Amino acid sequence: MCLLTSSAFKDTLIWVLWKPRPLDAIPTVGASGPLTSYVSAIRFMFHGRDMIQQGYRRFYDGGVFKIPMIDRYMVVVVGRKLSEELRAAPEGVFSLTQALVDMLHFDFAFGKKVYLNPVHTHLIKTKMTKAIAAFTPDLYNECIQGFEKYMPLDDSKEWKAVPCLPTCSRLSVIIINRILVGDPLCRDPEYIKLILQFIVDVFKSRMLFALLPRSLKPIVGRFATNIPSQVHLGMRLLKPILDERTKILEGSDGEWSALPDDMLSWLMASVPRDETLETMTRRLLAVNVAAIHSIRHTFSHSIFYLAVNQELIPPIRKEVEEAIAEDGWTKTAMSKLYLLDSFLKEVLRFNKDRAWSLNRKALKDFTFSDGTFIPKGTSIAACATPVHMDGSVYPDPAKFDAYRFYRLMERDNDASRHLLVKTSLEYLTFGHGSHACPGRFFAANQLKLMLSYLLLNYDIELETPGVMPERVWFEESVLPNPRANILYRKRQA
Numbered sequence: 119m120c121l122l123t124s125s126a127f128k129d130t131l132i133w134v135l136w137k138p139r140p141l142d143a144i145p146t147v148g149a150s151g152p153l154t155s156y157v158s159a160i161r162f163m164f165h166g167r168d169m170i171q172q173g174y175r176r177f178y179d180g181g182v183f184k185i186p187m188i189d190r191y192m193v194v195v196v197g198r199k200l201s202e203e204l205r206a207a208p209e210g211v212f213s214l215t216q217a218l219v220d221m222l223h224f225d226f227a228f229g230k231k232v233y234l235n236p237v238h239t240h241l242i243k244t245k246m247t248k249a250i251a252a253f254t255p256d257l258y259n260e261c262i263q264g265f266e267k268y269m270p271l272d273d274s275k276e277w278k279a280v281p282c283l284p285t286c287s288r289l290s291v292i293i294i295n296r297i298l299v300g301d302p303l304c305r306d307p308e309y310i311k312l313i314l315q316f317i318v319d320v321f322k323s324r325m326l327f328a329l330l331p332r333s334l335k336p337i338v339g340r341f342a343t344n345i346p347s348q349v350h351l352g353m354r355l356l357k358p359i360l361d362e363r364t365k366i367l368e369g370s371d372g373e374w375s376a377l378p379d380d381m382l383s384w385l386m387a388s389v390p391r392d393e394t395l396e397t398m399t400r401r402l403l404a405v406n407v408a409a410i411h412s413i414r415h416t417f418s419h420s421i422f423y424l425a426v427n428q429e430l431i432p433p434i435r436k437e438v439e440e441a442i443a444e445d446g447w448t449k450t451a452m453s454k455l456y457l458l459d460s461f462l463k464e465v466l467r468f469n470k471d472r473a474w475s476l477n478r479k480a481l482k483d484f485t486f487s488d489g490t491f492i493p494k495g496t497s498i499a500a501c502a503t504p505v506h507m508d509g510s511v512y513p514d515p516a517k518f519d520a521y522r523f524y525r526l527m528e529r530d531n532d533a534s535r536h537l538l539v540k541t542s543l544e545y546l547t548f549g550h551g552s553h554a555c556p557g558r559f560f561a562a563n564q565l566k567l568m569l570s571y572l573l574l575n576y577d578i579e580l581e582t583p584g585v586m587p588e589r590v591w592f593e594e595s596v597l598p599n600p601r602a603n604i605l606y607r608k609r610q611a
């Protein structure tokens with residue numbers, strides 16, 4: 119009897135572990151056994167870039183592979199044709215929103231009311247992008263105050279050190295929040311700290327929730343993350359501003375133009391009438407997470423590249439000086455900075471935040487034109503960094519060439535086709551297609567503003583001159599070295 123039970127148990131165990139699974143037909147980079155796949159998932163944490171590159175090489179002529187992660191397989195598409203099919207599929211087939219809910223647990227951090235009704239995304243695409251020109255002088259003003267506070271200058275020729283990424287993070291929060299929540303909240307140290315800590319917690323929850331059943335998320339999240347208390351702090355900081363704006367609106371017979379022209383007012387005018395303070399706070403936190411995570415990394419990477427490639431500083435300074443002599447610190451001037459644009463585009467060709475792009479979740483079964491079957495529920499993405507580093511797409515791809523896109527602009531006598539904000543299947547930093555980053559126009563303007571201000575007023579150097587601080591890779595993501603300092607002093611030349 120006991121023998122029978124133990125043999126039945128063995129059979130059940132073998133069936134559970136080795137039963138056919140929906141993605142079995144898709145080749146794996148790493149192991150795909152029921153237990154060995156976890157070994158590969160751990161390897162992916164530390165060698166993610168190499169594993170994705172390996173898959174890219176193996177299916178170079180077009181194909182699909184999968185990579186074991188700790189909580190799922192990620193199916194990765196290689197080649198223009200299949201990537202285009204992934205991009206072109208409607209949201210009802212391949213969903214970005216559901217991919218974000220799955221990977222970053224947006225349901226816990228932001229709640230359904232925010233991610234199922236992304237009014238804020240529409241406002242970024244429309245109002246915010248249109249308002250860049252009107253806001254640029256105010257953003258410049260925030261640059262002056264922010265840099266004075268976090269990188270104060272004196273007449274000494276001695277270098278001073280600041281931690282680069284944390285300083286870039288604070289400056290990025292202040293400047294973008296000038297257009298999100300206005301002055302003075304954008305400069306409030308408690309608010310800045312909250313935003314930066316919240317971003318850390320959202321990304322930490324990816325690992326925390328990875329192996330939990332969905333139903334346990336709210337309970338574990340409440341005790342094991344700071345997200346609920348951070349939302350409460352956000353509510354406390356936002357409430358007086360919302361109350362004041364409501365009062366202004368009542369006093370002006372509902373005239374929206376009486377309010378400051380920023381994201382908070384646009385949201386007040388656009389969200390459902392019964393939206394609570396909590397949902398509004400979560401919405402603003404969601405915009406901050408989307409915006410700041412990438413801007414601060416790009417800002418920090420850019421400073422390191424400028425410090426290592428000092429010969430780039432004089433021509434970029436010259437370009438900025440000429441543009442602001444003609445147009446002042448305006449969007450028009452920023453849009454004339456073609457070399458700085460090309461430099462930033464090259465920085466992001468090397469340092470796209472994740473080695474894949476077009477990250478989606480299949481909401482329906484789908485079959486690619488090569489016959490590859492993708493079952494409903496699959497996480498899927500297209501190779502990005504391997505394309506950015508492919509010699510057939512970018513000649514001499516391992517060379518950092520700040521003039522790469524600048525030369526193409528000159529060659530074609532048409533800058534627009536080669537600008538940073540232009541997306542394509544060959545340049546996937548901002549995604550491509552209907553979900554391409556709606557904040558990229560703002561991001562490009564803000565990054566140019568911050569870097570122009572920095573270069574016109576400061577000299578920069580690394581602690582070990584000429585040596586790029588090592589980047590940190592985790593799974594498919596890359597970030598600038600978070601511990602490296604940047605040395606600065608008042609501009610001497």
Ligand code: HEM
Pocket residue numbers: 214215238239242405408409410412413416471475476477546547548549550551552553554555556557558560561
């Ligand atoms: C260097 C800066 C930035 C980078 C590299 C970046 C990159 C991206 C990428 C790769 C996507 C996904 C696109 C896709 O899968 O098709 C995305 C989406 C998004 N980004 Fe950005 N982003 C940046 C700055 C910003 C800023 C400043 C904002 C807000 C002001 C923003 C708001 C968003 C939003 C709301 C989405 C979701 C779009 C949707 O659901 O359709 N991003 N971004």
